[in-house]
Amino acid sequence: MPEGPEVKTVARTLDQQLKNMRLGNFWHSDYKLRREVNYQDIKKLENRVISSVTCYGKILFINSEEKPILLTQLGMTGRLTVEEKTSPLQAHTHIRWDLLDTSRELRYVDPRRFGLFEACDQETKKNILNKLGPDLFNLDTKQIPELIARMQASKRAIKEILLDQNILVGVGNIYASEALFLAKINPQRLGCDISNKLYKILIKSAQQVLELAYKNSGTTFSSYVDAFGTEGKNLDFLQVFQRTNQACYVCSTPIVRITQSNRSTFYCEVCQK
DNA sequence: CCCCTATCCTGAGGGC
DNA sequence: TGCCCTCAGGATAGGG
Numbered sequence: 160m161p162e163g164p165e166v167k168t169v170a171r172t173l174d175q176q177l178k179n180m181r182l183g184n185f186w187h188s189d190y191k192l193r194r195e196v197n198y199q200d201i202k203k204l205e206n207r208v209i210s211s212v213t214c215y216g217k218i219l220f221i222n223s224e225e226k227p228i229l230l231t232q233l234g235m236t237g238r239l240t241v242e243e244k245t246s247p248l249q250a251h252t253h254i255r256w257d258l259l260d261t262s263r264e265l266r267y268v269d270p271r272r273f274g275l276f277e278a279c280d281q282e283t284k285k286n287i288l289n290k291l292g293p294d295l296f297n298l299d300t301k302q303i304p305e306l307i308a309r310m311q312a313s314k315r316a317i318k319e320i321l322l323d324q325n326i327l328v329g330v331g332n333i334y335a336s337e338a339l340f341l342a343k344i345n346p347q348r349l350g351c352d353i354s355n356k357l358y359k360i361l362i363k364s365a366q367q368v369l370e371l372a373y374k375n376s377g378t379t380f381s382s383y384v385d386a387f388g389t390e391g392k393n394l395d396f397l398q399v400f401q402r403t404n405q406a407c408y409v410c411s412t413p414i415v416r417i418t419q420s421n422r423s424t425f426y427c428e429v430c431q432k
Numbered sequence: 433c434c435c436c437t438a439t440c441c442t443g444a445g446g447g448c
Numbered sequence: 449t450g451c452c453c454t455c456a457g458g459a460t461a462g463g464g
Contacts, residue, residue, distance in 0.1 A: 161458090162457050162458090164457095166457095193458085193460085217457090217458075233457085233458085234441095234457090234459080235456070235457065236441090236457085251442080269441095270441075271441045271442050271443085271458095272442080273440070275459090313435095315434090319435095322458090324458095324459085331458075332457060333457060378457070380456085381444080381456070381457085382443095382457090400457095401456095420436075420437085421436095422456095
């Protein structure tokens with residue numbers, strides 16, 4: 160479900176509601192998420208005050224002045240929301256976390272259970288971030304040559320490179336197709352066959368696509384919502400994603416759907432070379 | 433090291 | 449109705 164813009168929206172709306180809140184009683188379901196979750200460690204966060212909620216790419220960090228902090232990945236269908244304690248529970252609720260001195264609680268709902276929770280210290284967090292590529296939301300121009308070099312070193316299709324969080328973070332399956340459309344690049348082109356100049360256009364296009372989506376609070380096509388439960392408004396701005404056989408907005412040629420590494424890619428055969 | 437496949441899950445929607 | 453198929457914002461172990 161959530162890519163960089165959606166996760167950043169969740170981080171922003173969680174930060175608004177959780178900053179300076181004290182965590183109370185913790186409850187979890189008995190289903191395992193993507194991995195077995197060490198709930199005992201997470202329970203140690205009871206009574207901590209949340210200092211902020213931040214993100215890097217698709218990873219959320221619920222920070223507190225003391226350690227550990229809480230790391231979360233939403234997977235495909237994970238939703239983190241702040242709700243009234245009395246509001247009805249949705250199916251597949253896996254975590255409820257009381258917010259002391261309020262009528263509300265933090266809830267995690269995830270039907271497919273591809274999400275992840277982990278208590279981690281600053282050292283572990285640093286190690287995780289070190290392995291990931293640069294964040295297009297905060298890209299320093301000094302990082303661009305190395306980023307291009309890494310993409311150019313790969314013989315994989317450019318669409319697959321964009322999805323690799325070790326190369327760069329925040330782009331997922333929607334925005335990979337969208338960025339390549341904006342940059343007019345065929346998603347099947349190999350990373351090693353793209354020029355420096357074109358990579359600069361691609362990076363800029365990807366940033367534009369992500370910024371627009373964030374401005375619109377993300378894309379909701381089925382279940383994504385922010386921490387207030389509000390849907391994203393970016394769906395109408397998408398150019399190619401899930402528009403198979405519909406006319407390209409630029410040249411009217413029907414949009415094509417192909418499969419790359421078992422995932423859908425959408426593009427215009429005329430506009431993208 | 434790099435690359436590819438299969439896999440973890442539930443639910444929505446389409447065809448028959 | 450029901451049954452079967454495909455598809456869905458992600459990431460990772462394991463094989464070649």
